[in-house]
Amino acid sequence: MAGNSEYAIEMLNITKRFPGIIANDNVTLQLKKGEIHALLGENGAGKSTLMSVLFGLYQAEEGIIKKDGVEVKISNPNDANDLGIGMVHQHFKLVQCFTVLDNIILGDETTKHGFLQKEESRKKILELSDKYGLKVDPDAKIEDITVGMQQRTEILKMLYRDNEILIFDEPTAVLTPAEIDELMEIMRNLAKEGKSILFISHKLAEIMAVADRCSVLRRGKYIGTVNIADTNQDELSRMMVGRDVQLVATKQDKEPGEVILHVENMTVPSKLHHNNAVKNVSFDVRAGEIVCIAGIDGNGQTELVYGLSGLENCTTGKITLSGRDITHASIRERSTHGMSHIPEDRHKHGLVMDYSLAYNLVLQRYFEPEFSTKFGFLKKGEINKYAERLIEQYDIRSGQGAPTIARSMSGGNQQKAIIAREIDKNPELLIAVQPTRGLDVGAIEYIHKQLIAQRDSGHAVLLVSLELEEVMSISDRILVMYEGELVGEFNPKETTPEELGLYMAGAKRKEITA
């Protein structure tokens, strides 16, 4: 057996080019047997490309891959499978209407004379589940189980195939704090049993908590590999971003002013499930404060914002903005009268992707006399001038400036464009829904500063976020949402992520008075 190498898998000097960029520039990644190895990098740093090379989805132009010290050629995902490499994707690849058992055996079914032998599979699954502490119900349908259990199903899928090298792609993004702890425990168990784990993440705290070593990529280049025991978060973030980053936003204490947004007994129906996504919710947001709605994805936050912005009509309740009743106001009326909205899905709602940056920057103002004549012609000169100003002021970077097509811009700059547009309207209330999702540390720092600047200049900010770190660091008040209801109100200085987690998971609740 050739398996006397220290490393389970080695990717040596990998270079992969695409038209326009070098996605991986001489990258080396060595995964030791039985270790948890973190792969850290911002979005676009080349993590996904590297993994795609490992899975045979792309062929590297230069460099070699070694398994147990022996050079191997991986030309498609089946080769990777045969080598015992498995992956839990960020977005699970499960069949919703199948059971856990069906999903695990899918593609690797045991059959006899063409009939499925589910009992054998069930036995193996239960054994694995026992051995690694992966609690699942093999007969539950995917659509009925929690996200955490879906993830355990994905992990079992890899184990069922006897994979030795397990890749976790941003596995904590969808989990509650308690579930994250549980996952970390599972990962440690797997490593103890001799599995080698590659943990892709940009969350420094988690890497510090669970990994043995960490390799860092930046803009396609390999920056280095460090032992977690010998490093700290600051060093990791410096490696990842290339400069010092302020990880925790700082803000001065401030006494909130008058009530800007007042919501009373609001109920919003859900399009998806034919029930009420938001149930009888009441709260206030005052001038000069950042109120954060925390919660796990899918607990009615999206619909709450739809109701506030007018994208969806509420069935009951009353919304007032600076004393005006806007319950039945149109989207445009709200947007022109003091409400700005940084939407959750910037591609779907926030931007017309095939319009130029300039056109996108006037998406809610093109009809105003500043930008159009009374005969209905657009003042292109004015639009461009306005765009140039925002580009300059908010440091929006793009290939060709104002005429750049939005689609061709990076995610961070697309988000900057939306933020510039929304903040420049000088709104009384700024609603920001997951404004930092999918962005790198530099962009996140920028966006947090902008939100705090809004608050400091006396505007009301309502932030909806799934990231507890973000919630804890920039909000003045936290409301936790669970199954369409507000189940707790907290002062970030007096609470902990663990306490919030209990409320987010529905384990605890308290009455809130608006």
Add this chain to the structure above:
Amino acid sequence: MSRSNGNIQSQKFLSRPAVQATLAALLCIVVGLLIGYIALLIISPAGATQAIITILKNYFTYPSKAAAMKYLGNTLVKAAPLLMCALSIQFCYQAGLFNIGAAGQYVAGAGAALFCALALHMPWIVCLLAALIAGGIFGIIVGLLKSYLNVNEVISGIMLNWIGLYTVNMLLSGVKEVASPYTVNVATENPGALLPSFGLDKLFSNNKYVTIAIPLAVLIAILLKIVLSKTVFGYEIKATGIAKDAAKYSGMKEKRNVITTLFIGGALAGLGAAFLFLSGYEQWSVTQSSVPSMGFNGIAATFLGGLDPIGTIFASYFIQHITSGGSYLDKNIYPSQISDFISAIIIYLCGFVLIFKLYLNNYLGVKEEKAKEKTTASANKEEGGNK
């Protein structure tokens, strides 16, 4: 050095959308003609070359300049309604709607124009407006169904095509010739309903069918181009078309926009029908049992025209040119439908226009990258010492 400058310039030229659309359209035409030629060869090799030349020559077949001009007039008379149908489809397409109902809107326009002319003896301007409104109403029906009941515009459009056809057949049965299924001649029944020519007919050897319809159609195309690219309305229409959710988010009334767009689309197709039937060039047959192909041919013209109103002017003319040319073929050897066949192939190939553009852009992208890499590589060399 100068060579690479020239290269960059030609690359810039090639990356302009209008240039790409034109190149792609020309490619479709050449390949379409080639396949048509092969078909002619298969039918009868002896006269194939002559036949394809005949199709391309169309009215140039006539040796005298006067005759050629006259028949150019005829081609233009039919190109105008085709252009209108193409514009109808195109305008809706910008708003993300596939207006296959243009054929029915055209039928409605024909019915309204002829009924006003022959049964009500109205002057031409009223007939024209009636056609516009009838087509528009057909469009609005599709728009209402789409916005409020989420009925796919293709389905409701196709159904309305047939409803329109039989309604119009019924409506015009009262004004048909006694001995034939055709409606009575507008020129003899109500000359006041014929579109005026303002002397245009003189340019085309007194071709009495040449009317203001032709310049009007071109004018409308230019107008649409301006509306789409320069107005608030165009901004909204296009935003609704490419990003419905973003349009809604920004506070646009996307339902109203869909209905307005289909009204305008319907009005354009309806006007197109009036342009043809109020020139007296054709009479309506009340026994026809298939929807006139004008509306469907508009799809071809609009795609061949690169989904641009100005490009569509030329595309409509070209399609009508070879269709008219087909009628000069020796019917004993070749079916005159060979022109339809060629246009059909061209339409098919139009689907590849996008692929062509993609390849061209990829090619240009790779070139640009290489150039960039070269410059950064040399730049890196220079500043290498600083790092």
